[in-house]
Amino acid sequence: MKKMKSIYLVIVSLLLVAACDNDLDQTPPLLLESSGLEEFGPVLNAAYYYQTGGSTPLGAMGDFRADNMLMLESPYTAFDTYNADLAGLDLVEQFFRPFYSNLYKAILSANNVIENSTKPTEIAEAKFLRALSYFKLVMVFGDVTVNLSPSPSPSDLSILKRHPAADVYNNVIIPDFQAAIAVLDNSGLASGRASKIAAQGFLGKVYLYRGNFSEAATMLGAVVSGAAAAGISLESDFANVVVDGNSEILFATQLSTSVPNAYGSATTFVGWFTGADTKALTPLDPRLIAAFDASSAGGGGTDLRKALTIDTDNMNGSKKYTGALEQDYIELRLSDVILMYAEALNENSAPASTVLPLLDPIRTRAGLTSLTGTVSSQADVRQAIANERRVELALEGHRWFDLVRTGTVDVEMGETISSNYNVFPIPNSEILASDGIITQNDGY
Secondary structure, eight states: OGGGGGGGGGGGGGSSOOOOSSGGGOOOGGGTTGGGOSOOHHHHHHHHHTTHHHHHHHHHHHHHTTTSBOOOSTTGGGGGTOSGGGGOHHHIIIIIHHHHHHHHHHHHHHHHHHHHOOOHHHHHHHHHHHHHHHHHHHHHHSSEEOOOOSSOOTTOGGGGSEEOHHHHIIIIIHHHHHHHHHHOOSGGGGGTOOOHHHHHHHHHHHHHHTTOHHHHHHHHHHHHHHTGGGTOOOOSSGGGTTSTTOTTEEEEEOOOTTSOOTTOSSOOHHHHHHTOSGGGSSOBOHHHHHHHHHHHHTTTSOOHHHHTTOBTTTTBOTTTOOOOTTOOEEEEEHHHHHHHHHHHHHHTTOOHHHHGGGGHHHHHHTTOOOOBTTBOSHHHHHHHHHHHHHHHSTTSSOHHHHHHHHTOHHHHHTSOOOGGGGSOOOOHHHHHHTTTSSOOOTTO
């Protein structure tokens, strides 16, 4: 997985972006005359590179917005207050603007490859990255601007109008992942590039988010059954699940000290979880400690993941992460897919005797016993899977988005929260640059 880090060196010349009125229009200088290019490998690499700008914000949103981690310095405490304060300038500049702008840069680079490359594999990788970028944008902001052109007109601001999230899923995200699956094989896994099995995993996740559990089960089941042939397997030791290049990874955004990441800050996502930033020196939420303790109490043993994830003495997540700036951001790994597959089967009314054994390898690795025979109703199995996801994937940026997609925000957070705050604020700079065509999310 480390091999791909070297490809970022070839796009240093793409890091400076031409000044434009809006991030949708930002174009790396070498793309200004895309019609004159003959090789689009560097342009594709730029689409990979810009994913690095979204990793830290997404990780913080997923855990700090939920009941896993805490911001302790004003105004960053707005992550836990669920009101318009989250749209404050400091938070927007730290998290939402770099996330928004870099993903649209990735989309623009992908568009150039899709329209101009003659190489099917390059085009398929670009569609994978465009789908992934839009998926992240929709998860975070809901309705979003859609651009499928490599050269959008800066004078036509109407193209900036936000599209309903459902349309973005149906017209862009799902077709792009399907197109990637049709062309890609799994040779890219070794170098950290897009692959067929990763596209299948993300498409299954998309179907789960859309509530299409039948299609989700089919796609996620294909990943589970095809993992061994692709060289993917559960790590025998949970301590290795976020180690770069481990056997569980289907796709990771790779970070390197050789090239500054697109986030524009020395603080990577690792810093937030390990207490390396003054805004969250002791970020561990006591509710996550309680979740691990409950897992042990009901699991027939001590959940080994607690000691390998959190440091209860220093109240941070330094057990899961070392604090290294080289740490890759894992977007999708096998245990995540297995848990989503179990969830999809359960929502399709599969019996508990079929669903719960899927969790056994994950629980055995954690030092826990099987849940088979302990719960049987669909609701109890649903809760068991949700509990497992929380402790298995803690500090990997999933928790908030899981709560939103399952409609359990109020129950799990222990308070009534307006659905306006299920999504995050659109950067105000984008709204102003679009002359108000891009609108703000309700509540902000």
